[in-house]
Amino acid sequence: MSFQPVKFYQTGTFTVGNRLLAAEERSVQANMRRTNSINSGHRACQGCGEALGARYAIDAAMEATGKRLIAANATGCLEVFSTPYPETSWQVPWIHSLFGNTAAVATGIAAAMRVKGRSDIRVVAQGGDGGTTDIGFGCLSGMFERNDDVLYLCYDNGAYMNTGVQRSSATPAAARTATTMAVGEPPGNVFGQGKDLPAIAMAHGIPYVATATVAELRDLEAKVRRAMEFRGARYLHIFVPCPLGWGHAAHDTIRIARLAKETGVFPVFEAERGEVVSVSKIRRQLPVEEYLRPQKRFAHLFGKAPRADLIARIQEIADRNIRRYGLVDG
Amino acid sequence: MRKPFAITLDPGSSLANHTGTWRTSRPVYVDRLPPCNHACPAGENIQGWLYHAESGDYEAAWRLLTQDNPLPAVMGRVCYHPCETSCNRAHLDAAVGINSVERFLGDEAIRHGWRLTAPAPASGKRVLVVGAGPSGLSAAYHLARLGHAVSIHEAGPVAGGMMRFGIPKYRLPREVLEAEVRRIVGLGVELRLNAKVSDIRETMRAGAFDAAFLAVGAHIAKRAYIPAGSAAKILDALSVLRSMEGADKPLLGRRVVVYGGGNTAIDVARTAKRLGAEEAIIVYRRTREKMPAHDFEVEEALQEGVLIRWLSTIRQAAASSITVEKMVLDADGSPQPTGEFETLAADSVVLALGQDVDLSLIDGVPGLEVKDGVVRVGPDMMTGSAGIFAGGDMVPAERTVTVAVGHGKKAARHIDAWLRGARYAPPPRHEPATFERLNPWYYADAPKTVRPVLDVVRRQSTFDEVVNGLDETNALYEARRCLSCGNCFECDNCYGVCPDNAVIKLGPGKRFQFNYDYCKGCGICVAECPCGAIKMIPEEI
Numbered sequence: 001m002s003f004q005p006v007k008f009y010q011t012g013t014f015t016v017g018n019r020l021l022a023a024e025e026r027s028v029q030a031n032m033r034r035t036n037s038i039n040s041g042h043r044a045c046q047g048c049g050e051a052l053g054a055r056y057a058i059d060a061a062m063e064a065t066g067k068r069l070i071a072a073n074a075t076g077c078l079e080v081f082s083t084p085y086p087e088t089s090w091q092v093p094w095i096h097s098l099f100g101n102t103a104a105v106a107t108g109i110a111a112a113m114r115v116k117g118r119s120d121i122r123v124v125a126q127g128g129d130g131g132t133t134d135i136g137f138g139c140l141s142g143m144f145e146r147n148d149d150v151l152y153l154c155y156d157n158g159a160y161m162n163t164g165v166q167r168s169s170a171t172p173a174a175a176r177t178a179t180t181m182a183v184g185e186p187p188g189n190v191f192g193q194g195k196d197l198p199a200i201a202m203a204h205g206i207p208y209v210a211t212a213t214v215a216e217l218r219d220l221e222a223k224v225r226r227a228m229e230f231r232g233a234r235y236l237h238i239f240v241p242c243p244l245g246w247g248h249a250a251h252d253t254i255r256i257a258r259l260a261k262e263t264g265v266f267p268v269f270e271a272e273r274g275e276v277v278s279v280s281k282i283r284r285q286l287p288v289e290e291y292l293r294p295q296k297r298f299a300h301l302f303g304k305a306p307r308a309d310l311i312a313r314i315q316e317i318a319d320r321n322i323r324r325y326g327l328v329d330g
Numbered sequence: 331m332r333k334p335f336a337i338t339l340d341p342g343s344s345l346a347n348h349t350g351t352w353r354t355s356r357p358v359y360v361d362r363l364p365p366c367n368h369a370c371p372a373g374e375n376i377q378g379w380l381y382h383a384e385s386g387d388y389e390a391a392w393r394l395l396t397q398d399n400p401l402p403a404v405m406g407r408v409c410y411h412p413c414e415t416s417c418n419r420a421h422l423d424a425a426v427g428i429n430s431v432e433r434f435l436g437d438e439a440i441r442h443g444w445r446l447t448a449p450a451p452a453s454g455k456r457v458l459v460v461g462a463g464p465s466g467l468s469a470a471y472h473l474a475r476l477g478h479a480v481s482i483h484e485a486g487p488v489a490g491g492m493m494r495f496g497i498p499k500y501r502l503p504r505e506v507l508e509a510e511v512r513r514i515v516g517l518g519v520e521l522r523l524n525a526k527v528s529d530i531r532e533t534m535r536a537g538a539f540d541a542a543f544l545a546v547g548a549h550i551a552k553r554a555y556i557p558a559g560s561a562a563k564i565l566d567a568l569s570v571l572r573s574m575e576g577a578d579k580p581l582l583g584r585r586v587v588v589y590g591g592g593n594t595a596i597d598v599a600r601t602a603k604r605l606g607a608e609e610a611i612i613v614y615r616r617t618r619e620k621m622p623a624h625d626f627e628v629e630e631a632l633q634e635g636v637l638i639r640w641l642s643t644i645r646q647a648a649a650s651s652i653t654v655e656k657m658v659l660d661a662d663g664s665p666q667p668t669g670e671f672e673t674l675a676a677d678s679v680v681l682a683l684g685q686d687v688d689l690s691l692i693d694g695v696p697g698l699e700v701k702d703g704v705v706r707v708g709p710d711m712m713t714g715s716a717g718i719f720a721g722g723d724m725v726p727a728e729r730t731v732t733v734a735v736g737h738g739k740k741a742a743r744h745i746d747a748w749l750r751g752a753r754y755a756p757p758p759r760h761e762p763a764t765f766e767r768l769n770p771w772y773y774a775d776a777p778k779t780v781r782p783v784l785d786v787v788r789r790q791s792t793f794d795e796v797v798n799g800l801d802e803t804n805a806l807y808e809a810r811r812c813l814s815c816g817n818c819f820e821c822d823n824c825y826g827v828c829p830d831n832a833v834i835k836l837g838p839g840k841r842f843q844f845n846y847d848y849c850k851g852c853g854i855c856v857a858e859c860p861c862g863a864i865k866m867i868p869e870e871i
Contacts, residue, residue: 009774009810010384010773010774010810010811010812010814010819011772011773011774011821011860012774014771014772014773014774015772015821015822015823015826015860016821016822016823016825016826016827017820017821017822017823017825017826018819018820018821018822019385019819019820019821019838019839020384020385020810026822027822027826029822029825029826030822030825030826032835032837036831038831039343039344039345039831040344040345040349040830040831040832040845040847040848041343041344041345041346041347041348041349041848042344042347042349042830043344043347043349044829044830046352046850046851046852047829047850047852047853047854048829048852049829051829051830052827052828052829052854055829055831082344085339086337086339086340086341086342087341087342087343087344087346087347088341088342088343088344089343089344217826243852249853250852250853250854251852251853251854251856251857252857253829253852253854254827254854254857254858255857255858258771
């Protein structure tokens with residue numbers, strides 16, 4: 001647990017705020033004067049998890065840095081829906097970059113601030129899973145290796161959603177995308193080794209690596225705050241469901257993220273200098289079916305000819321996460 | 331303006347882009363009816379007063395509570411809390427201890443001497459209330475608050491009715507009852523004791539009353555024919571409980587048999603035990619499942635050493651023994667005799683077979699209809715005779731203190747309307763806040779607080795209160811277990827989870843508002859509202 005939970009105030013720290021909590025115990029999002037980094041009127045789909053995750057993260061970063069923050073943004077959904085020329089939703093200093101060079105652009109901004117003697121101004125880079133795990137991977141690894149003073153935020157929705165849901169190296173096994181149709185054997189995306197970017201980031205030995213979901217706001221905010229306490233390269237991987245690409249109801253975005261965590265599909269933890277220092281435990285453990293069934297990208301695992309074998313293999317992946325990170329007590 | 335190379339447009343904000351036009355359905359804030367409020371026979375706004383108690387404002391909680399029920403300290407002891415039976419929290423761990431919080435608020439009010447809200451300006455109308463039991467007191471309280479001059483005529487020497495003469499001290503200490511009655515009288519209600527009304531029309535005429543509320547209760551014990559020797563001691567439960575209020579305690583002997591299966595039978599058996607009986611045996615003709623007494627009372631009695639003989643009837647009573655016959659239940663669940671007899675030692679037999687109403691005061695009132703020994707009333711609590719209303723045990727309903735209090739409130743509202751030549755129309759009910767409407771993920775895990783209970787040894791020998799109250803810390807904890815079903819409690823979830831910043835936070839106590847210019851209608855706020863206080867409605871095109 002990356003923050004001190006409030007033990008008992010009706011809803012504890014599960015909800016965004018609560019009128020009974022002292023102001024300092026409430027989340028940044030509960031504050032009437034939050035930055036609202038991504039303003040209303042952006043063109044994200046109904047129920048967009050990425051729009052939500054980006055506001056959570058950048059608002060928290062603005063709070064943690066006293067509003068002295070510059071953001072570099074990879075091309076992708078996040079850029080396209082927030083900043084169609086000439087209008088923008090961003091209420092923070094924000095720099096466009098190419099699909100693959102965000103980490104390098106952010107490194108440059110950090111260097112410029114250093115030259116100007118403005119160590120108070122902090123830099124974040126942000127992008128989707130395509131721009132991070134595939135196209136921008138080289139620049140990102142370089143940023144890690146040089147330990148540049150940048151917090152990199154990856155919003156993982158598991159495919160190239162902006163261009164029409166093509167698979168990325170973060171697409172989960174068996175998922176249907178435009179390029180991994182539900183045909184062949186096995187149908188959907190391959191059961192490969194995947195590209196576990198948090199683990200790769202940890203292998204660089206950088207000061208801080210963490211994962212979070214949009215279903216656990218307090219945890220996410222605490223991790224952004226913690227990341228800002230370090231100098232050097234930091235990486236935060238945020239799980240953001242995509243109603244359009246995953247084929248779930250728009251109102252289920254947070255529920256799906258919660259199920260990913262409660263089933264063990266997505267482990268939530270934080271690591272410092274390559275060592276895991278805390279994990280967010282599963283509160284009510286569920287089988288992976290609960291997570292898979294509401295998503296049309298996994299519909300071929302159910303239906304008329306259910307694929308219990310493939311579901312069992314996904315359950316194995318979840319069970320390995322639970323074992324590896326100790327997500328369940330006892 | 332000169333623009334840089336390749337720039338042709340001025341920068342703009344996305345606020346120009348009204349994404350609300352995408353919407354096909356819109357979220358709206360609603361208040362739903364919580365199951366506790368729905369179940370409360372006295373019509374209390376339980377969720378409402380718990381909301382104040384949660385923030386530690388006990389006086390505000392008590393004020394909201396007493397808008398519906400003037401007897402919270404009594405309720406917190408004797409109510410069978412149907413609110414807890416229906417509480418949605420039971421689906422999570424255990425129901426909220428509403429009854430114990432109510433008692434805490436009632437006791438706080440007595441301790442601090444909080445005074446009831448002053449009545450409305452005088453209406454100039456006079457209302458007669460017959461009987462100072464829970465129903466009569468409740469009606470008098472509500473009528474007085476509405477500005478009417480109220481006079482209660484009570485046949486007995488003290489106020490309280492069945493709360494005084496039917497409920498033993500170990501469940502309801504008399505000083506608590508007296509404190510709450512005093513507060514009602516303090517509103518300017520006239521209370522005339524030892525003033526039995528024998529002819530309602532005559533009393534109304536003599537006192538120039540504009541309306542009357544009858545709440546005389548059911549005080550005549552039902553009898554059963556039991557062949558008995560001249561030396562056999564047969565008493566009825568009500569007179570035993572009533573005599574507990576006087577100086578001379580009833581003489582029941584060492585072995586007491588109580589006949590019946592209701593709460594009164596349990597009360598008498600537990601009283602006999604406290605008076606020093608070695609054996610207190612309840613004889614009941616059916617099984618525990620069929621027993622009308624509440625299970626927790628049966629359990630408390632068994633703990634205190636009361637014995638119960640199921641499936642038995644009393645056939646004969648003699649000076650120091652009785653003959654019981656064993657029964658079996660037939661296919662319909664009715665007890666049938668078996669012809670097997672047994673003798674039990676008994677110094678006295680107490681009959682607890684239910685009560686009838688003394689209806690002599692309404693003899694000859696035209697239009698007034700009596701059926702099955704109780705007075706018929708309309709949905710407005712008015713009898714067939716205009717201006718005469720009735721409630722409590724003397725009308726057909728469940729006979730509990732809480733139901734009686736509810737009758738008093740309801741009748742008072744209709745009497746008030748009738749006196750003004752109008753009809754009282756209750757406000758429309760909100761749709762129910764069922765468990766399926768909630769998102770229980772957000773509630774913290776919190777087991778129910780157990781109320782301290784007196785040692786069994788003391789319970790067998792004294793009339794000290796058996797169940798004790800909560801202190802401030804655990805009352806606050808218990809109040810905060812409330813899920814606030816169907817009513818916003820300002821957890822900020824909608825404000826936080828909207829991907830479009832389309833929820834406007836209005837500040838403490840003012841709740842939230844949707845910004846329909848930008849709301850895309852995704853419904854995340856509805857799905858993630860813990861208490862089900864938002865719903866989606868189709869957009870009108």
